[in-house]
Every structure is written in structure tokens, then in C-alpha cells.
Amino acid sequence: MFCKRCGGTGWIYLENGVERCPECFSSVARKELLRFSGIPKRFLECKFSNYYPQTPRQLRAKTECLRFFLRYPVVDKGLLLFGPPGTGKTHLAVAILKNIIVHKGLRGTFKEFRSFLIDLKGMLSYESEVDVFKTIANADFLVIDDVGSERETDWGREKFVNLIMHRYNQKLPTVITTGLSFYAEEGVSFPEFSESKLNQESTNV
């Protein structure tokens, strides 16, 4: 018996993207996905509607994030949100994540980068380290928050690059928030990401 609303595909086609069929995907399932997404309590109320841009650049970033969510999963690049503390990068990343879970019904995960490294380090065997890595690396959709908040060690950087490359190869989109400009400070670029800058207008154009 096919669902009349979506024809059994599970998706409703909108003018600017797709959405999970509300008949086939229950609100209980949505709540479960949210509960296990790993979004920290202090960010749980972050939405697009309560993000108030202070600069044209922040407004542009909000628009880009909204567009990313609407198009998802039809996106070919991840999103890198770059800006100093207090510009709302994590707020926007969580807004994307929550909307993707609620409207698209996908398993989305939030992970602070430093805590990801701590989890890996805490594992007693190589096998359990690989398990922890894979759980994060294979999430349908992943937000990695605050990359480079402390200078990463070579080991930490290697884990970061492995994570990004794994997801890129598996075509699993990722949103990264960072205060580091990878282009300017690290001398490396990630062509698989669109970069959105939230910093002040006068610098780093």
C-alpha cells in the first residue's frame, strides 16, 4: 500500500527542495533523532528565526545556511562557517542540523571537535578507537563544532583530515564551524566546502 501523499518515496517535493513525508515519518521518530543528535543543552533553542544578523556578512551567512538546509540532501559541498567567537557560527550550524532532522528525517549528529579527539584518546584499543571514529564519520549529516579552538596537534589534524576525506568520499555532507581561516592561516584549502565568513566587514574580504 503506497502512501497517497508521497507515493511511497517518503519525500515531498517542494519548490526549493525536498522534505520528509509527514504521513510516513512520525513526530515520535523526529523527537528520537533530536534526542540522540548530541546537540548540547545550551544550543538546543538555536533556530534560524532567533538568529539576528548584526552585519551584512552575517545576514549573507544566514541566507546561505537556510539555502543549504532547503536543498539538502541535494548538495555537492559541505559548509565551512568561519568567524571569531560570538558571531553565531554554532547557532547557525545547529539551526541547519535541527531543521535537517525535523524536516528531512535524517540522522544528524553534532560533535564538538575537541570532545571528538578526547573520545578517541580515551579508547583503550585500536579497534574501539576505530569504532568511535566510524560512528561520527558515518553520520548521515554531521556538524563539527569549533575546529582549531586550541592549536591542534599533528595527531589532531590528521584525525580531522581523515574525517573530512572519509565523509567527502562517502558523499556525506558536513558543516564545520571554526575560528581558523584554513585558507589564510593554514595554507590549505578544502575545495569540497563552501566557505561562509561571519567576521566583521573590514577584515579578511
Ligand SMILES: [Zn+2]
Ligand atoms: Zn508518505
